[in-house]
Amino acid sequence: MVPLSYYLILAAILFVIGVAGFLFKRNIVTIFMSVELMLNAVNLTFVSLSYSLRQLDGQIFVFFVMVVAAAEATIGLAIIITVFRNRESLNVDRIDLMKL
């Protein structure tokens, strides 16, 4: 029996990796992947909690999250393409026309 805490800690680590990826990576697509990683960490949390609490709600929620993540991916990539078309770069540091 794998204790619940292992799952939760794993999910937390994944989340933190996702956050770190968002903060430190320069490629827009990589940043987006980090967001997806965070979402999936949450999914893991949901599933594990749902299992131990014997409440199906959590697992249903995971479906919703996955659907939303997929929709987000679509839109996100479309936006990234638009940005690329305008700025010819996937380096997030170059995307700073508006400041102050």
Add this chain to the structure above:
Amino acid sequence: MQTSDLIRILPEIILAVAGIVVMLLGAFQKQNAGRMHPAIALLGLLGAAGAIAYQYPWRSLDPAFGGMLELDAFSAFFHILFFLVAALVVLSSSEYVAQERLASGEYHALLLFATMGMGLMASSNDLIMIFIGLEISSLASYILVGFRRGVATSSESSLKYFLLGSFATAFLLYGIALMFGATGATNLTEIHLALQAEQNTVTAMASPQLTPLVGPVPTALVGLSIALLFVGFAFKVSAVPFQIWTPDVYQGAPTPVTAFLSTGSKAAAFAVFLRVFMVALEGSAQDWVWLLWVSGLLSMVLGNLAALLQTNIKRMLAYSSIAHAGYILVAFTAHSEEGVAAVMFYLAAYALMNIGAFAVVSHFGNRGERYVEMEHYAGLGYRAPLLAASMTVFLLSLIGIPLTGGFFGKFYIFRAALHADLVWLTVLGVLNSAIAAYYYLRVIVFMYMHPAAEQIPVERVRPAMGFVLIFSMAATFLLGIFPQAVLDFASQAAALLLENLGNGVL
């Protein structure tokens, strides 16, 4: 699924259908058949409003979908607000869409979908439903912000909004997950009950491994979850320290979309914020009020101070938006019935004045949003008196001058805060209002006391835009002279919301 469920969700269904129809029309029709789209959109909004009215009186007799959706007076208030906002934005963007050659069908469809999402947010009583509504409206907003595809700033705004938005949503989701873990439920009333119970009845059934993590409520887990939820909601509301996306996104988005975001989106986020924190998390109020306190104060200060030095009017209004979120948070900090009513009233008044202001900016900005610097507004008072007069009204309302809705909004907020003994916050709030007057007045000074430097063409105001301006002006004055009606509605809704704390499905 029973009929009553469908009826509860009827407004959203109508909006979704309207959105799909508009989208298909846009896809299959030739370019520039633009007239139909706003008309259908408005019809859809009207129909949805009718569906809300049909369900009067708005007491939650019967939450739909097993307790997930509740059409009470609180959600009815916000629904009406959203429909109003959407209608005004549709009208005020008619000339913008034509001018910038935007894809009209998709534009209106997205607006309708966003409104639908916001409506879901306002009625939801369950964290899952909140998340869904939030995402629907956010996704639509991400696209809308980047709608001017050829312009670099627009797509940059869209990217920033999208990335940061998903980032914050991930935090929100994590918070929901942990809350689920702590209480075993995602329904707000259930959460409330669970948090109240001495011994966490659900988790008592849980596996032994879980018990070391949780204990008597409130626990560290709940605290963590509250913090994460706060992150997500505060992001949407533009509260410090999660306001950072606001200036860039507001500046780069097409102006009507900015109007939509700053009013509708914010209102929806506050609705959800209120519902979650006042209903579900009422028990730990003494902990999270401090978050609101600090956040409100910093939002006001940061928003106002940074706005002082802006020259781009859209950016200035964005910072002002942050400041206003701060004011609203002050009322929220009071966490009383009065406070909730004050928040609702302010959101309504703010929606009107902000849409009006952005409508003027959108109209004056002309092709390609050329004229959005403050100096372009010089001399507008003499060249376009009606436009300048309406802008003056909106700016005065934003300052909070008596006779405008903004005044009573601030009045109720500070009154609620005082009744909750938040003296310092009120004092600082009033001080901030005074500081804020500077940057609003600067525009007025430009309009009336500076001669126009260059000849900026001012287009004639078309009927749709004219209607928006006049309506917003009239409504602002109405709220400033006769605020009672709206305030009563808000107070009743607040009372209902808080009294229903026991009535949920369990």
Add this chain to the structure above:
Amino acid sequence: MWLIPILPLLGAALNGLWGKRLPLRGIAAIAVGAVACSFLLALIACLSLGDATRMEVYFPWIAGADFQVDFNLYLDPLSAVMSLIVTGVGLLIHIYSIGYMSGEKGVHRFFAYMNLFLFFMLTLVLAGNYLLLLVGWEGVGLCSYLLIGYYFRREDAADAGKKAFIVTRLGDLGFLIGLILLYTTFGSLDYLVIFPEAAQFPVDSDGSGTLTLIGLLLLAGAVGKSAQIPLYVWLPDAMLGPTPVSALIHAATMVTAGVYIIARSSPIYVQAPEALMVVAVIGCITALYAATIGILQTDIKRILAYSTISQLGYMVMACGVGAFGAAVFHLMTHAFFKALLFLGAGSVIHAMGGEQDIRKMGGLRKKIPVTFWTFLFASLALIGAFPFAGFFSKDEILWRTFTSSTGGGRLLWVLALLTAGLTAVYIGRLVFLTFFGESRADPEVASHIHESPKVMTIPLIVLAVLSLIGGWIGWPRFLGGSNHFERWLEPALAAPAAAHAAGEESLEFLLMGLSLAVAALGVYIAYYLFLKRREAADRLAQASGGIYRLLLNKYYVDEIYRFLFVKPLVMGSTEVLWKTLDVGAIDGAVNLAARTTRSLGNALRKIQSGNIRSYAGWVVLGALLLIGFMVTAAS
């Protein structure tokens, strides 16, 4: 009923926003049309009033927890009469202005302000509670300022506007305190709440109660707006505004607002006899005082200004002796003949090409006959000649004063009678010097003298007719009439507890004869001194040396005020407050605050680096702080 004040407001808005582009006809049409419709509506309302009074509540206006004020309009005989006067005379003056103001710059502004003024004045008289009245009160003050200073490029006109505003402000302060006291005493500002309650109060015979205080404070406001002693000094200077303004605001309407509030508050005043006494005394003294100054002035409009102050004194005095109905009656007749006098003066000035000094006029009656005859009618009404309107109203006041239960009523009567004589003198002098005798005008000016256009003379004629027949609705009982007017007003006004002694008919006849005789004497004196033997006038002037100079310089009151109040204030303001406090301390502090705020703002701006990653960094930082706080707080 709400349309009555709203229509002029619309007119003002239309003219104000788009008037620049309209031709004179269009502007006039809007302005006059709005007033005409208002007048018709007021007429209908008045006629349909019957016995009932009507309080129309439109909506709750301010409803704080403990402070409730509604937006309501109140129609009773008093407000009906007032609104008729305001709209009726206002209409005639608007029509007149079309002719008078043609060719002026910014005419649309003029009509916009005039309409706006009517809006506020109507709000004032139709208000159903003191707060709404205050709104109208302040509004008319504002419009008066705007209109006096209409020729804002002239420094003296602008100064006059400022003077009017500041002086009336002092009175307004008292008024405001009175309102606050009203609220704390009665818990509401609504007429229908206060007046019945006031009647329940015991009569305040020793003058130390709240009601007396309220009465005095409201009087302060009236003193300011209605130009009584000591706050009358703004009215003569206000003559620098366009003549129609003087006619409308400073003769017929705004200045009567003070009288109106005293009459309206009659239920309060009858319970406070001491306050009434003060009212009567102030009114009487002002009447006499102003008449003495008026005898020697040389500017045609200033004479009329002092006349107005004097007549207002009559009205105030009438209120003071409890004859509120008589006061309102005189208000109405005065509106007719004084407006006519001013409009006529405007016609004279227009004919004389802008000359206003009566020493340079003369013999005009042949050259501008219509103006002359209407002016004559008005003058006869002013001195109270039978059967002109002024006779009935002034006589009623004199009779009520004589028979009043107020202490010293007889003395007041004597002074009032003396004033009537002086009135005849100054107006006689004005008429004789202007219209009779030989022309003393410059030949250049004399050759251009012409009658005014019809659009100006027709209102004159209408007003002249009113000056004749206007008093007939108050035909006193003892002469065979039935004194309609006062009886009609009765339900609206309270009467003092001890009503005036029922007079015998013979006494009334005697007093009436006396006043007529005094008036005739005054006219004769004027005739003698100024027409027949001008040298007699000059010798009299030299003989009475000191007194002459005193009167000529208006008792040096303006100079006294300047020395006592204005100079020290200005000095204190400039040296102490301005240089040391303001520039030094306050500006210094403010600039410091501004600089700090600016630098703070600048620093905060820099957070927005434009870089998404730094943004995300802030989000994470915030999240960590929040988490840290909540977790430690929760556990």
